[in-house]
Amino acid sequence: EALGPTITVGEILVEIMATTVGTGFLEPQSLAGPYPSGAPAIFIDQVARMGGAAAIIAGVGDDDFGRLNVDRLRQDGVDVSAIAIHEDWPTGSAFVRYRPDGARDFVFNIARSAAGQIGLTSAAEALVRRAGHVHVMGTALTIPGAREVILYAVETVQARGGSVSLDPNLRKELLTDDGALDSFNQVLATADLLLPSGEELFTAAGRADEAAAVAKLLESGMGEIVLKRGEQGASFFGRGLPRIDCAAFTVDEVDPTGAGDCFGAAYLTCRRKGMAPDAALLHANAAGARNVTRLGPMEGVSTLAELTTFIVETPRR
């Protein structure tokens, strides 16, 4: 951590969620929100809440949706100096509804929102030059401006001895052009830590079974892979290290959105603070589990003290 803060680049959104389970938004219905959201924003908020130095390169509109987010991030200790405030673009948004099988439908406004205007401002440039780690969210690679900043940040931070993590997190609704996939493969080739969930591991490796996918990525130079398995917990794979499995904590899932982001942030922050992989994995599991107990993607972020208590008090599956 001495090298500089953990930074990320990408969408800050408000999330507005359906209060009922069902398919999509084709009829009037009741909604809850706005909640602060956006995968990179949730991630960086969780880093800061744990006491990690944290900053985000992003954009919001000059509106309440933007203020709601920036106030939360600032209050939780995130450096907000590289969040641009755009007068002519509204803050991005995501409407989400859960289907009976747990799958989600989204209506996103990202490309034509302030989040779609991300670029290398002088504040962003200054931040990149003093950063020690870049976390890349797959969602952000679908924003052309953010993509350029991310590739620049990855190169710059690695050149000064910093590290890079990647959460593939690619949503079907957001994959609209080849640029996202090309830049994804570029980041994948140099990342030190990969944080996939479900099918993302297979897609990233181009292999259809878990062991083969893990072996392929470790052989290609990835240092650590931490696989998220939802209510099945998570697993760690490191080059030359024994595999570690971590059972999930037993919690009542109220809202799964944001679990993966909190998990990744907790894992990375623990590792950057010098914790061993098994302890980092346990804290990450706790951060993911705590997050799903709260409605709203960023409402369940945890301090290190909250994680410690949760780990002691909560049974595991």
Ligand code: ATP
């Ligand atoms: P998202 O992209 O929606 O944020 P994800 O698919 O990246 O999520 P998940 O695997 O759903 O990530 O969740 C991340 C971690 O959080 C899991 O590996 C697990 O440790 C914890 N977690 C998630 N859901 C639950 C649950 N229902 N019970 C206990 N732990 C959970």
Ligand code: MG
């Ligand atoms: Mg995810």
